[in-house]
Amino acid sequence: MGLDSEKFMNQINQQFHKYFTRGDFGFDKEGRPVVYFPFGNIDPKGEKLCRNLGQEKVHLWFQRGCTVYQSIYVIDMQGISQKHLWKPGLEVFSQIVSCLEQHAPESLYRLYIINAPTIFNVFYQIVKPVLDENTRKKIRVLGCDYKAALLEDIAPEQLPAFYGGLCFGSNGDNKCSHAISYGGPVPKELHFNDTVRPSKLTAVTVNRQSEILIPLEVETDLATISWYVKSLSQNDVGFGIYYSPNGNTDKIEDMEMIAPYFRLLTCFVPEYGSVQVNRKGKCEVPFKRMFYLSNEFNILDFMRLNNKYSYFLSKHLEYNFSVAVVGTPSERGEAE
Template sequence: MSGRVGDLSPKQAEALELFRERIQDVLPQLPAQHDHFLLRWLRGSKKHVKLLNLIFSQFFFQHLEFRKQMKVDTITTDWRPPEVIEKYLSGGMCGYDREGSPIWYDVIGPVDPKGLFLSASKQDFIKSKIRDCAKPLGSNVESITMIYDVEGLGLKHIWKPAIETYGEILQMFEDNYPEGLKRLFVIKAPKLFPVAYNLVKHFLCENTRLKICILGANWQEVLLKYIDAEELPAIYGGKLTDPDGDPRCRTRINHVGPVPSSYYVRDHVKVDYEQCMTVSRGSSQQLDYEILAPGCILRWQFASEGADIGFGVFLKTKKGEWKKAGQMLEVLPSQRYNAHLVPEDGSLTCEHPGVYVLRFDNTYSLFQAKRISFTVEVLLPDQLQSSPTNGKSSSHVHAEGSSHL
């Protein structure tokens, strides 16, 4: 039994009847009251009928509170995303798969995460996704097919504030739109994709993960097995030559570029740092990170108090030994940053094993010590990922600090 309308087992039918009875007082508050909608909350569970109803009734009432707080029922008429989101956030709904499910496209490569976050609030991004979910998709539409075009995925896309917000959006989908995803095709995945996926996959339940299909070089052939050519944009191997002009396209599948600075409403995004240290006047501080395998990504964010600070990344062969900057291989040239005005962030793909040294340089300052707030992470390639929880693993990373004149 599929757990869908017209294909219910006796146990599933009993669960649906009990569920409807339990929530009958709040049914008028819902966007739909039919069985198609209610079964999305129950489908896939192996639990006992009464326990299942207790659990999902709790989730359901939390969803009603979510709808109330976010004003979901009026968000399509009473709220509009900022212009920068509408112009510079790629993606859109266009066409239907062979079974009649709408298709949503996300085009990742051209997106400028930092420019968007400097131009709109995190709440704006979350509300824009809720608004997309709230738009009517047609009668009894239970789920959508998604296509993630990740060509051009780069280090800028794993910027920590963007990843954290994306995680919140994924969690919002999981909690409030159960079984809304039919399948997700990832196409044109670069080498960086497994690292990026490791950062967000813990927000997804096991059932959702099983619906993700990472396609290889034959991705066009696979898409056409599920989607008629007339429903697929030409850029993805179909016959839709102008999806943005097609009346079935509910939002633009636009390929955008960097956000112009004229949209910026702030000069930085607030960050909660994990560590602090003081770099004495005329001194430097070195943080060692031992990388045991190539392909790891070193990611950092830092801010200084009072004045600027020098920063660079170097490579040495042995941990625990201190070396001057000139005795190490310079990986990222050292320069002074006005991190007291605008916090700095960056990342680096570690092509070779070794000890990578993040060096904060205050040797040029004869009178003023600098207090540095910072967060440093090592993101592991998929084959080294020992835990799905946070993208970090102490078994592959060694960090220590030292201060020298």
């Protein structure tokens, strides 16, 4: 379908990095990288409606999720307003924190939350008891008097002048904007326009406390499976692909997860992409109200939609899956 082509991805990644408030700059006194999130400048609704939020999360998972090292994170709350309380936007950041805590709990050395408004301190005191004790010890919530605290971990020559250090960007830029994106409102022309979509879509309903497996047949040794999934209701869906070495689909726990699992609100932006399979066989598309995808040399891959944990809500989706042959017959081991 071309939605995950390199040209398309490069185009949207440039825009995403421009408006997503984040940047890596410098190191602490022990050599750990420091990551900045000027959260108060982000446009949460615009980012959610922008085209590649899901893909960016997947890229970050592959780049860092399995890497064992620690970082310092600085979240700047200056500029926080009512727009940041938009529920889908909050859920995205909740997923990011959850992913860090579940998959890379030791990657966080220290989390500084600076310029925190009074209301945030009230909120933090409510959620603090549910955080892991080890995580709580790493979090420091500070108001506008944060600069001395940052300098305890970060040398001034490694800290932007805007945050109390000695570093400047070009033309005396005290924010070092060449390395840290400070975001801003996302233009409406960059909001997702769902006009590029498969011509044939299949609707499916996953009833509460149930799941569905959708099989795909791959009849050649080199093929590409492409997918497009969109929720018809404002409920989250999780994506990924699993590989079952023995073909047993009874237990997800016994299978290998090849791509990361994320729960996404695909009612705003559909989940789409492709993966190459290198052996013919049967692919079962598992649905779960969460999703999964595999690029292993698989005889049996599947996507799953599982709604077992929902006691009240059914999930309504529309999807398309296609299998395309790639390579020459000789490359696929076939007689020409």
